[in-house]
Amino acid sequence: MFVLVNLKAYPCDPVEIAEAAADVSDETGVRVAVAPQAAHLSAVAETGVETWAQHVSPVEHGSHTGSTLAEAVADAGAEGTLINHSEARRKLADIDASLDAAERADLETVVCANNPEQVGAAAALGPDAVAVEPPELIGTGTPVSKADPDIVTDAVEAAAAVDESVDVFCGAGISTGDDLDAAADLGATGVLLASGVAKADDPRAALEALVEPLA
Numbered sequence: 001m002f003v004l005v006n007l008k009a010y011p012c013d014p015v016e017i018a019e020a021a022a023d024v025s026d027e028t029g030v031r032v033a034v035a036p037q038a039a040h041l042s043a044v045a046e047t048g049v050e051t052w053a054q055h056v057s058p059v060e061h062g063s064h065t066g067s068t069l070a071e072a073v074a075d076a077g078a079e080g081t082l083i084n085h086s087e088a089r090r091k092l093a094d095i096d097a098s099l100d101a102a103e104r105a106d107l108e109t110v111v112c113a114n115n116p117e118q119v120g121a122a123a124a125l126g127p128d129a130v131a132v133e134p135p136e137l138i139g140t141g142t143p144v145s146k147a148d149p150d151i152v153t154d155a156v157e158a159a160a161a162v163d164e165s166v167d168v169f170c171g172a173g174i175s176t177g178d179d180l181d182a183a184a185d186l187g188a189t190g191v192l193l194a195s196g197v198a199k200a201d202d203p204r205a206a207l208e209a210l211v212e213p214l215a
């Protein structure tokens with residue numbers, strides 16, 4: 001299982017979480033990556049943790065003030081990028097162009113989607129993975145794998161129907177090792193989570209407990 005921790009814009013210490021994630025990954029062999037704010041990418045990458053951008057803009061080098069250039073996040077140490085999110089929804093054409101930008105910069109990609117229908121559409125664009133996240137469960141602490149398991153199995157089916165090489169992750173409300181186990185049982189090969197780590201009093205302990213069943 002791939003554990004991708006999105007720090008969103010939470011008031012956490014990105015380097016402290018990155019160091020904990022790097023240690024947990026080294027100690028357990030579980031792949032753990034951290035997606036901080038763009039301004040924190042270099043500092044996070046310097047910890048040695050696998051580092052992801054939260055977004056890359058659908059642009060090339062040029063007159064694009066305010067954009068997040070794929071080449072720039074790669075230069076800062078990012079190895080992958082999220083594209084699209086329920087909290088920052090993009091049009092399909094922009095998702096497609098952001099995937100092109102990520103490919104140019106040699107970034108791995110996960111496209112987020114709200115439901116299995118969007119998963120199918122996203123899979124058709126050829127990302128490395130799609131992540132299904134029911135918006136109503138994000139940040140609730142109620143895991144998608146328990147509250148809406150069918151959405152995960154339907155997403156796995158929808159992606160496979162389009163392109164079997166596209167991995168399917170799930171996210172929303174995931175915070176425990178049991179949630180990870182349940183996600184794997186439903187066919188997900190990764191999880192996307194945020195508040196369970198970024199808002200934890202002790203992010204290191206939260207990460208250790210999270211991956212414990214996989215270690």
Ligand SMILES: O=C[C@H](O)COP(=O)(O)O
Pocket residue numbers: 006133137138139140141171172173174192193194195196
């Ligand atoms: O990008 C992460 C997801 O939106 C999940 O967030 P959450 O773990 O706080 O529910």
